[in-house]
Amino acid sequence: MVLLVSETNDITTNEVVAWLNAYGATYQRINNDAYARLHRVALSNTKCNIQVAGIDPSCLKKVWHRRGSLRFLPEPLRNVTNLYPYLKKEEDSILKSIEDILRGQHDYVGSYHKEIENYKIDHLINAKEADLRIPDTLITTSKKELIRFFNHHEGIITKDIRYGIKLHLEDGKLFSSGTFVVTQEMIDTMDTDFGPTLIQEKIEKEYEIRIFFFKNRLYPMAILSQNDTKTAVDYRNYNREKPNRNIPVLLPGEIKEKVLQFIELSELSTGSIDIIVSKKGEYVFLEVNPQGQLDWVSKNCNYYIEKDIAEYLIAN
């Protein structure tokens, strides 16, 4: 049996399920918004026994962890604002262990913990190790260092180090603006010391590439974002009224090898990598999203990724 962990409205999972049905495969899907009863994680000196949501792990052949995670917190506890962060951390520590145990026993593709431990700095280091070009990057709390970096590059950008801003204020919500160009005026308003900030050199791009990968198979898509002022700095500053044109693209063999090496170093089994192709023709690694969306890659490029995933899951 194949176990799918996902979200109710995840279109990719829905389409993989359609393929699994077409192939007559046996599977069970658990969605992130449903309560999954944790029957037991029972440890003794001789064995470890797990049972979640009535599933016997010994019946599992493969696990595809597409989105979200199992949820062991009964629904009413998820809305208690002051209690929830503590309960969530406790739940997450169980999820981490269960994921590790299942990964040791089964072919487990995808990861909740790779998603929430998705550290940009670690990935940049791995990309560098894989001999991929990365943007000059500085993480600092010092205005002096910020000014030095600013003066050293023709342009710099900033983005969240890990989590996008999502704050509840009295008069409304506050969200990140995504990646944006840092100006002298912004720097002038900053104090001598401030909260940890990530800045990178701004790279003039020819176009961007989104590479979805599943195990060692790469699905690269070019995003022609450079001619739209809204998406010129980063295609994720989406223009929803006039979306960027997205087309399939081939990676040079050398870059493909380096990307595969990066995937190996990062110990990721699936995810989406963002790369810039600079005006000089360099392939510059930006970041990776372990649970990123892939529907648009599949559809824009006619890759039929969902079919490939379903076939992988049911293959011996």
Place this chain on the structure above:
Amino acid sequence: MKTLDDFKPILPLTFQKVERTPYDVKRNAHFISVKAIGTTAMQPYNFYRPISKMVSI
């Protein structure tokens, strides 16, 4: 009480450009216990000690 704007010079640079969206409906007062900042973002982990190396199913 200090507001978010008061903290801006010492907040990460990403706060120099943020988007504000008003609430669609009036929020229940007890949900807003912190005036300046409250977040629902998932918290990162400091350290793990996975037990998978020690046990088997």
